[in-house]
Amino acid sequence: MFSDRLAEVQHAVQSALDDAVARLPAGELREAIGYAAQGGKRLRAFLVIESAALFDIPAAQAMPAAAAVEALHAYSLVHDDLPCMDDDDLRRGLPTVHVKWDEATAVLAGDALQTLAFELCCDPALGPADRRVALVAALARASGAAGMVHGQALDIAAETAATPLNLAQITELQAGKTGALISFAAEAGAILAGADRAPLARYAAALGLAFQIADDILDIEGSEAAAGKRLGKDAGAGKATFVSLLGLEGARARAHALVAEAETALAPYGARAQTLIEAARYVIARDK
Amino acid sequence: MFSDRLAEVQHAVQSALDDAVARLPAGELREAIGYAAQGGKRLRAFLVIESAALFDIPAAQAMPAAAAVEALHAYSLVHDDLPCMDDDDLRRGLPTVHVKWDEATAVLAGDALQTLAFELCCDPALGPADRRVALVAALARASGAAGMVHGQALDIAAETAATPLNLAQITELQAGKTGALISFAAEAGAILAGADRAPLARYAAALGLAFQIADDILDIEGSEAAAGKRLGKDAGAGKATFVSLLGLEGARARAHALVAEAETALAPYGARAQTLIEAARYVIARDK
Numbered sequence: 241m242f243s244d245r246l247a248e249v250q251h252a253v254q255s256a257l258d259d260a261v262a263r264l265p266a267g268e269l270r271e272a273i274g275y276a277a278q279g280g281k282r283l284r285a286f287l288v289i290e291s292a293a294l295f296d297i298p299a300a301q302a303m304p305a306a307a308a309v310e311a312l313h314a315y316s317l318v319h320d321d322l323p324c325m326d327d328d329d330l331r332r333g334l335p336t337v338h339v340k341w342d343e344a345t346a347v348l349a350g351d352a353l354q355t356l357a358f359e360l361c362c363d364p365a366l367g368p369a370d371r372r373v374a375l376v377a378a379l380a381r382a383s384g385a386a387g388m389v390h391g392q393a394l395d396i397a398a399e400t401a402a403t404p405l406n407l408a409q410i411t412e413l414q415a416g417k418t419g420a421l422i423s424f425a426a427e428a429g430a431i432l433a434g435a436d437r438a439p440l441a442r443y444a445a446a447l448g449l450a451f452q453i454a455d456d457i458l459d460i461e462g463s464e465a466a467a468g469k470r471l472g473k474d475a476g477a478g479k480a481t482f483v484s485l486l487g488l489e490g491a492r493a494r495a496h497a498l499v500a501e502a503e504t505a506l507a508p509y510g511a512r513a514q515t516l517i518e519a520a521r522y523v524i525a526r527d528k
Numbered sequence: 529m530f531s532d533r534l535a536e537v538q539h540a541v542q543s544a545l546d547d548a549v550a551r552l553p554a555g556e557l558r559e560a561i562g563y564a565a566q567g568g569k570r571l572r573a574f575l576v577i578e579s580a581a582l583f584d585i586p587a588a589q590a591m592p593a594a595a596a597v598e599a600l601h602a603y604s605l606v607h608d609d610l611p612c613m614d615d616d617d618l619r620r621g622l623p624t625v626h627v628k629w630d631e632a633t634a635v636l637a638g639d640a641l642q643t644l645a646f647e648l649c650c651d652p653a654l655g656p657a658d659r660r661v662a663l664v665a666a667l668a669r670a671s672g673a674a675g676m677v678h679g680q681a682l683d684i685a686a687e688t689a690a691t692p693l694n695l696a697q698i699t700e701l702q703a704g705k706t707g708a709l710i711s712f713a714a715e716a717g718a719i720l721a722g723a724d725r726a727p728l729a730r731y732a733a734a735l736g737l738a739f740q741i742a743d744d745i746l747d748i749e750g751s752e753a754a755a756g757k758r759l760g761k762d763a764g765a766g767k768a769t770f771v772s773l774l775g776l777e778g779a780r781a782r783a784h785a786l787v788a789e790a791e792t793a794l795a796p797y798g799a800r801a802q803t804l805i806e807a808a809r810y811v812i813a814r815d816k
Contacts, residue, residue, distance in 0.1 A: 264673045264674050264678075265673070268685070273673060315639075319636075319639060324630070324632045324635060325632050342612070344612045344613050347607055348681055351603075351638075351639075351677055352673035354639065354643070355668050355672035356672055358664055358667075358668045359664075359665060359668035362661050362664050369656075369658035369660075372657070373650050373661055373664070376664050377650035380643050384647060385552045385558060385561055389636050389640045393555065393556065393633070393636055396633075396636075397555075397556070
């Protein structure tokens with residue numbers, strides 16, 4: 241069942257991250273890194289493990305890649321929460337790193353988590369060297385100035401823009417900010433198997449957009465206690481979101497259509513893709 | 529001649545970085561990344577190219593690794609200059625990124641430069657996949673929470689410590705903050721060649737420490753115009769440096785002894801190592 245498998249991945253990826261952090265020199269920086277690497281839905285790790293399973297790659301073999309994408313995601317949250325960025329004081333139900341320590345520690349912990357992500361992609365357990373290099377290259381493209389950081393820069397520019405973004409602009413922003421890393425995670429199995437990435441890329445493009453629409457709906461309708469972060473910030477700031485552009489019902493309908501698209505993309509894998517289909521349904525039904 | 533070869537590397541690595549930046553999406557973020565990736569001594573790039581030359585690896589083949597170490601170094605400077613870190617307004621003779629743009633842009637540009645460094649290490653031109661994975665892994669270890677970022681965290685902790693650091697502590701700090709990346713650069717040639725890294729590791733350990741001692745001497749005696757950054761900050765802040773611990777003459781003598789050690793370490797390579805020997809001499813004779 242989906243929720244059991246998700247819980248298994250959550251547990252296993254936390255162990256992998258804890259092991260990696262335990263190998264670092266002791267001190268405040270290591271504490272902050274370990275703190276930032278805790279919790280979360282672990283959706284990205286789950287996509288790595290389940291896409292790998294499509295190609296009969298065992299979870300234990302794919303785990304360093306799952307830990308890598310979560311380390312990368314954790315770095316992006318720590319930096320995104322900084323006062324000069326989104327200025328958030330709550331994340332995953334806990335004070336953000338710069339609140340619990342200070343800004344310098346948050347900058348360095350984020351930096352080190354990014355580095356750790358690339359180190360984890362080199363783990364020999366993942367398989368032949370050519371697959372590991374492909375993984376590093378794909379993670380770099382997804383997370384750098386042509387991917388996630390591009391989306392973050394567009395997001396910051398939008399805050400001071402004279403007019404709210406339109407649908408095409410917000411779609412480009414989100415394709416970078418959340419979509420690129422979700423796509424990397426879903427394609428990781430194919431990369432590790434040396435297989436065609438196209439079906440998983442189509443699945444992930446639809447899934448990533450559905451994820452962001454669901455986030456915008458949560459920002460309006462969700463519970464801060466469940467989400468573990470401040471909500472209503474985007475709407476309050478007058479920023480364009482999928483809800484402000486499509487309306488609440490329009491956004492919901494679009495999210496459902498995207499989940500159907502994601503399912504269709506997995507047709508080549510037949511029944512083996514059942515868990516990834518359930519993951520897509522989860523993405524628009526979650527409360528955090 | 530050493531200075532001609534250094535100038536050649538400076539030119540070639542700038543082209544490689546400019547090409548990489550030109551492939552990113554246009555916008556303010558790309559401008560800031562390109563700005564931060566300009567200038568500098570390019571000592572780390574030079575060490576990559578010259579250590580590769582020891583093993584008959586042409587400069588053009590090793591260039592992506594040289595560009596990678598400079599992108600990594602540039603990221604560390606952009607983040608180190610942030611107000612919450614060293615709070616510097618001048619770098620390489622120009623306003624720092626957060627002064628020219630803003631803090632958010634500096635955080636993101638630094639983040640993207642780190643990512644770019646790992647992407648560059650995947651360039652197929654560098655050779656077989658196993659060597660490229662080894663390069664990524666070595667760069668990650670050198671720059672992460674067990675290397676460069678460890679040194680930066682110790683440096684920040686030292687600023688609020690009750691007593692100045694002693695010689696062992698300042699040596700550990702510098703081995704991380706500047707030493708680890710210099711070691712990576714000097715060992716890169718052996719990594720790309722699949723050769724024994726030990727002689728270059730010994731060379732780099734001595735060179736890195738000599739480099740930092742020379743930096744501490746420059747902080748006292750140097751010209752801001754030549755250095756292109758603020759000087760006298762460490763001494764002014766009452767922070768322990770090699771000069772405060774060893775005295776100016778003691779520091780100079782130690783730097784010379786380390787350069788001799790660096791030369792000895794290169795004995796296995798005979799006359800082929802002449803340029804790397806000259807690089808070690810340059811490190812303690814430079815004015816920036």
